[in-house]
Amino acid sequence: MFTTRPTLQGTFGMASSTHWLASSAAMAVLEDDGNAFDAAVAAAFVLHVVEPHLNGPAGEVPILLAPAGTGPRVLCGQGPAPAGASIAHYTSLGLDLVPGTGPLAAAVPGAFDAWMLLLRDHGTKSLADVLKYAVGYAEDGHPAVERIGATVETVRELFETEWTTSAEVYLPGGRSPAPGGLLRNPALAATWRRLLAEARAAVPDGAGAGRREAEIEAARRVWREGFIAEALAGFAARPVMDTSGERHAGTLTGDDLAGYAAHYEEPVTHDWNGWTVAKAGPWSQGPALLQQLALLDDDFGAPGSGAEYGSAEYVHTLVEGTKLAMADREAWYGDAEGADVPLRALLSPAYNAGRRALIDAGRASYELRPGSPDGRAPRLPALVSGERSPRVPAPAAAGAGEPTVARDGATRGDTCHLDVVDRWGNMISATPSGGWLQSNPVVPSLGFPLGTRLQMTWLEPGLPNSLTPGRRPRTTLTPSLALRDGVPVLAFGTPGGDQQDQWSLHFLLAVAVRGTFRGGYDLQGAIDAPNWHTEAFPSSFYPRAVNPGTITVESRAGDDVIAGLRRRGHRVTVAGPWSEGRLCAVARDPETGVLSAAANPRMMQGYAVGR
Template structure:
C-alpha cells in the first residue's frame, strides 16, 4: 500500500514529533544512552524554540507515560487559574468571555514543572543534558518554518503598536522571519543557561539539581519576571488593556502531579486518556458509542457509513464534554462511559446528520449548557445560518488552537511528540500554550505567558467555570494504547477541539487496516484521508460553532462526499493534506520490534529511529 513515507521499524528507539529537529534531538538523547523520558524532555524544550507559534515554556503539557513493566500514568502539566482569577473579577471589567489573549487569560504555567518531574522521576539525565539542545537552537539559530513568519505577519500591527517586546524578537528591522531564515532567541538561551547554572549550584546530585531548577522557575528569577509581565497593562482581544492575576504565591504553590488514566476497552485494546479536566474522555466516549461489528458491512472502513457513524458519535461525545467536563465540579465519568448509557446514546445516531447539540443525562442528571452556548444555539435557530457563526457573528475559520490577535480570528495550532525506547518505555505528550501570539514576550526571559484560561466560562456553577485553583478544561490530549493489557502504542496530534476526532480516526485505521511487514501500519493510518466536525462549541475565544459541519480532505472521494451530503452533512472539501498532524510510535511486545510514523501535512513532522 502506498504511503508518503515508510512506517519506520527497528529495535533501538523511535521518536515522532511535529518538528524534525525535536525528533532528531530526542534520538540523539537515545543514542547517548538516555531513555524515552530523557528524550521526551529534551524534545519538549526544543519544540519551545522551533515552534514558538505553537507552544512555549509558559504553556502547559499533559503527558501519558508507561514505564517498562509498569502501569500507565498521566502527568498533568496543566496549571490552574490563579487565586485572583474569579468570575467576579472578570465580570467587573465588563467581560462575558475570558479574552483570547493577554495576561487575563494566563493560567499558572504548568509545562516546565511537568517536564522536570518527568525527568526526575523517570529519566536518567540531568538538567544540562536535556536543555543543551534547546540552548543551542535558541542561541545559534534554527531555520524558521514558514508558518512562524505567517503567524507574525497576522499580528504585525498588534506587535508594532502594542506588544513591542514581541516585535523586537520577531520583527527585527520590521521584517518577519521567512522560511529558512535563521531565527535566534538569545534571551531564551540565557534563561536556560541561568536555570542550569542555578541548578548545578545546588549540588552534584541529579535529583537535587532538578528540584533546584523547579524552584528557580516557581520562586526565583523566572517567577519574578512572569509576575512583572502579568502586572503590565496589555491590549487583549477585548480591545482594552488589562493586567493579569498571576502572583508569586500562585507560582510558588504549583506542582505538576500524577493521576491514573481514564480507560475504555475495545476489541482487545485499552485506550488511556487524561481525565475530564481535559477533553480526553471524549475519545473514549466515541469508542464506547461504536456499534458491534463497526468497520464491516455498511460501516466498512472508509465508507460513507463509517464516516457518518464517527461524525455523529463525535457530536454526542462533544455535547457531553460541553455539559459535563471540567475541573470545577464532580464529573459523572463512570456513568458517561457506562455501557448502558452509551447503548442508549447510540440509538440517537440515525441515518441523517443531526443539527442539534444533544448532551445526555448520565444517571438521570439534567445536563446544563453554558448560557453563552444556549444563546448561540438560539441565534443560530433564528438566523437559519447553514454554516454557523461565532460569537461575533462572523464565520469561524480554520481549526485548532487559536493564535488569536485583536479580532480573535487568527488561528494556530499546537505540538506533539511520542517516544519509545529499547527497554519498552513509552511516552506521549502534547505541549501547547504560551504561543508567541498569546501574550507579549517577557523581555528578560524570551517567551510569553499563556492564555489557557480562555477555555473556562464566566458563569457560576458549571463544571468548567473559571475557578481559582482549578484547571481550565484543556483540549490537549495525548493517547496511549494497550493491547491485551500491555502498553504498545503512543500517539496524538495538535488541533484543539479536533484532537480527539483525528486521534480516534488514526487509532481505528491502525486497528481495522491490515498490518505491513507484520506490524501495525502506523504511516498508512497517519496518511489516511481525515475529517472533522465543528458542530459543537469551540473551546477557544470567541467560542463559535457550526451545526452539521463536516470538513473532509478531498481525497476521501467524490462518491463518499456525495453520500455524506445526501445524509444531511454540510460537507466542505478541504485541501487533500490538511486534516491532522498525527505522530505515533509503537512496540510489539512479542518481538520487541519498534515502529514509528509522522504526519506529512504541514511539512514539519518527522519520525526517526533505528
Template sequence: MFTTRPTLQGTFGMVSSTHWLASQSAMAVLEDGGNAYDAAVAAGFVLHVVEPHLNGPAGEVPIILAPADGEVRVLCGQGPAPAGASIEHYRSLGLELVPGTGPLAAAVPGAFDAWMLLLRDHGTKPLAEVLRYAIGYAEDGHAPVERVGEAVETVRELFENTPEWASSAEVYLPGGSSPRPGELFRNPALAATWRRLLAEAAHDDRVTEIENARRVWSAGFIAEALVRQAAVPTLDTSGRRHTGTLTAADLAAYRASYEAPATYDWNGWTLCKAGAWSQGPAFLQQLALLPDELPAYGSADYVHLLIEGCKLAMADREAWYGDTADVPLTELLSAPYNAERRALVGAHASHELRPGSPDGRTPLLASAATTVVDGVYAMGTPVAGAGEPTVAKSGATRGDTCHLDVVDRWGNMVAATPSGGWLQSNPVVPELGFPLGTRLQMAWLEPGLPASLAPGRRPRTTLTPSLALRDGVPVLAFGTPGGDQQDQWQLHFFLAVALRERVRGGLDLQGAVDAPNWHNDSFPSSFFPRGIRPGSVTVESRIGDEVIEALRERGHDVTVGEPWSEGRLCAVARDPRTGILSAAANPRGMQGYAVGR
C-alpha cells in the same frame, strides 16, 4: 497501499514529533544512552524554540507515560486558575468571555514543572544534557518553518503599534523582518534564561539540581519576571487593556502531579487518556458509542456514524467535563448509557447540541452558546491571535499545538502534547524571551458549570495525548495538535490502525496517519470567541466525491478542504512479542518527522 513515507521499524528507539529538529534531538539523547523520558524532555524544550507559535515554556503539557516496569500514569502539566481569577472579578471588568489574549487569560504555567518532574522521576540525564539542544537552537539559530513567520505577520500590527507588545517585536521582528525560511532565527534571551537557570540550579546530584531548577522557576528570577509581566496593562481581544491575576504565591504553590488515566476497553485494546479536566474521555466515549458491527471503513456510512457519535460525545463534554469532583465519568462510559445515546444516531445529520443525562442528572450548558448568528452560535468576532488557530473555513490547517511520542529499547513509552504560551498569546517577557499563556480562555464566566472559571481549578484543556494497550501491554503512543479536533482525528487514526491491514508484520502507522481525515464543529469551540457551526463537517478532498455527495445528502454541511489539510498525527509503537519498534509522522505541513533505528 500507497503512503507518503514508510512506517519506520527498528529495535533501538523511535521518536515522532511535529518538528524534525525536536525528533532528531530526542533521537540524539537516545543515542547518547538516555531513555524515552530524557529524550521527551529534550524534544519538549526544542519545540519551544522551533515552534514558538504553537507552544512555549509558560504553556502547559499533559503527558501519558508507560514505564517498562510500571503502570500507565498521566502527568498533568496543566496549571490552574490563579487565586484571584474569579468570575466576579472578570464580570466586574465588563467581560462576558475570558479574553483570547493577554494576562487575564493566563493560567499558572504548568509545562516547565511537568517536564522537570518527568526528568526527575523517570529520566537518567542531568538537566544540562537535555537542555543543551534547545539552548543551541535558541542561541546559534535555526532555520524556521514558514508558519513561524506567517504567525508573526498576522500580529505584526499589534507588535509594532502597541507599546506593551514591543518586546514581542524585538524577538520576532528584528530589524522589521519576521522569521524567514532559509535564514537563521535566534532567540538569545531564551537561551540566556536557560543558561542562568542552569547556573543557579547547579549541583553535583542530578535530582537536587532538578529540584533547584523547579525552585528557580517557581520562586526565583523567572517567577519574578512572570509576575511583573502579568501586572502590565495589556491590550487583549476585548479591545481594552487589562492586567492579569497571576501572583508570586500562585507560582510558588504550583506543582505538576501524577494521576491514574481514564481508560476504556475496546476489542482487546485498552485506551488511556487524561481525565475529564481534559477532553480526553471524549475519545473514549466515541469508542463506547460505536456499534458492534461497523460499516465499511472509509464509506459514507462509516464517516456519518463517526461524525454523529462525535457530536454526542462532545455535547457530553460541554455538559459534564471539567476539573470537578463530580464528573460522572463511569456512567458516561457505561454500556447502558451509550446504548441509549447510540439510538440517537439516525440516517441524517443532527444540527442540535444533545448532551445526555447520566444517572438522571440534568445537563448544564453555558448560556453563552445559545445565540445563533448567521447560522453559527457565537459570542463574538474572531480576533488575530485569539486562541488556537486550528482550521480555517477553507479547511487549511494552520497549526496550534505540538505533539511528541517516544519509545526506547527498554520498552519505556511516552506521549505528550505541549501547547500554550504562543508568541501571539501575550507579550514576550523581556527578561526571559517567552510569553505567558492563555489557557483560561477555555473557562466559562458563568457559575455552576463543570468548566466555569474558579480559583485553583484547571481550565478544561483540549490537549489530549493517547496511549493504547493490547491485552494489557502498552503497544502504541499517539496524538496530534488540533484543539477541538484532536480527539476526532485521533479516533480516526486509531480505528485505521485497528481495522486495517498490517505492514511488514506490524501496525500500519503511516497508512493510518496518511488516511483521509475530517472533523466537525457542531459544538462550542474551546477557544475565544467560543463559536459553533451546527451540522458542519470539514473533509479532505481525498475522501472522494462519492462520499462527499452522500454526506451532503444526509444533511451534513460539508466544507471540502485541501487534499492534505486534516490532522497532524504522530505515533510510535512496540510489539511486545518481538521487541520491534515502529513510528510514523504526519506529512501535512511538511515538518513532522519520525526517526529511529
C-alpha cells in the same frame, strides 16, 4: 496501500514529533544512552524554540507515560486558575468571555514543572544534558519554518504598536522570520543558562549520587520562586491589549507560581475490540475519545459491518458520535477535583446504548444533545444554549488562540505533539501547547510569553468548566496510549484543539480495523488516510462559536463519500487533499521488541526518526 513515507521499524528507539529538529534531538539523547523520558524532555524544550507559534515554556502539557513493565500513568502539567481569577473580577471589567489573548487569560504555567518532574522521576540524564539542544538552537539559531513568519504577519500591527517586546524577538529590523532563515532567541538561551547555573550553585559539591535529582529540584525552585517567577509575575501585572479590544492586567502572582506543582494521576480507560485506550481525565477532553469508542459496535468498520472503513456510512457514524460525545464534554467535563464528573456513567454500556440509538443512519443532526447520565439533567452555558449572546468586539487585537491565530480565523495554527519509545520498552506520549508567541507579549528578560488557557473557561457560575480560582481549565490537549492484553503497544496524538480527539479516533480505527499486529502496525498508512473534522459543538476557544451540521473532509475522501455525506444533510466543506490531521505515533510489539514510528506529512514538518 500507497503511503507518503514508510512506517519506520527497528529495535533501538523511535521518536516522532511535529518538528524534525525535536525528533532528531530525541534520537540524539537515545543514542547517548538516554531513555525515552530523557529524550522526550529534550524534544519538548526544542519544540519551545522551533515552534514558538505553537508552544512555549509557560504553557501546559498533559503527558501519558508507561515505564517498561508497568501500566500507563498521567503526568498533569496543566496549571490552575490563579487565586485572583474569579468570575466576579472578570465580569466587573465588563467581560462575558475570558479574552483569547493577554495576561488576563493566563493560567498558572504548568509545562516546565511537568517536564522537570518527568526528568527527575523517570529520566537518567542531567538537566544540562537535555537542555543543551534547546539552548543551542535558541543561541545559534534554527531555520524558521514557514508558519512562524506567517503567524507573525497576522499579529504584525499588534507587535509594532502594543506588544513591542515581542517585536524585538520576532520582527528584528521590521522583518518577520523568513522561511529557512535563521531565527535566534538569545534571551531564551540566556534564561536557560542562568537557570542551569543557579541550579548547580544550589547543590553542594558533596551531593554525590543524588546530585542529578537535587539540581532538577533546584531548577524547579528557580522557576517557582526565583528570577523566572519574579519576571512572569511582574509582567502579568502590566495592562496589555487583548482580544476584548482593551488593555487588561492579569491575575497571576508570585504566590500562584510558588504554590504550583505538577502531579501524577491515574488515567481514564476504556476497552474496545481487544484494545484498551488510556487518556487523561475530564480536565482534558481525553474521555471524549473514549465516549466515541463506546458508541461503536466491536465490528465497526469491518467488511460486512454496514459501515465499512472509509465509506460515507463510516464517516457519518463517526461524525454523529463525535457530536454526542462533544455535547457531553460541554455539559459534564471539568476539573474532577472541583466538579462532579459522572465518568463511570458516561462510559457505561447502558448509557451508550441509549446514546447510540440517537444516531440516525440517514440524517445528520443539527442539535447539541448532551445526555443525562445517572438521570441527571445536563446544563449548557447560556452563551451556548441561546439564552444569551456573547459581546464580541470588532476586530482589534489578533490572536484568538488555538487552533486559530487571527481573530477572523484566516490563519490556522495548531499545537505540538511528541511520542517516544525506547529499546527497554519505555513509552511516552505528550501534547505541549500554550505560551504561543501570539498569546501574550514576550517577557523581555526571559524570551518567552505567558499562556492563555483560561480562555477555555466560562464566566458563568455552576458549570463544570466555570472559571474558578485554583481549578484547572478544561483543556483540549489529549495524548493517547493504547494497550493490548494489558501491555502498552501504541502512543499517539496530534495538535488541533477540538479536532484532536476526532483525528486521533480516525487514526486509531485505521490501525485497529485495517492494521495487523504481526510485523508492526501500518502507522504511516493510518496517518496518511483521508481525514475529517466537525465543528458542530461549542469551540473551546474565544469566541466559542458553534457551527451546526458542519463537516470538513479532505478531497481525497472521494466524490462518493462527499456526495453520501451531503445526501445525509451534512454541511460539507471540501478541504485540500492534505489538510486534516497532524498525527504522530510510535509502537512496540511486546513479543518481538520491534519498534515502529510514523509522522504526519501534512504541512511538511512532522517527522519520525529511529533505528
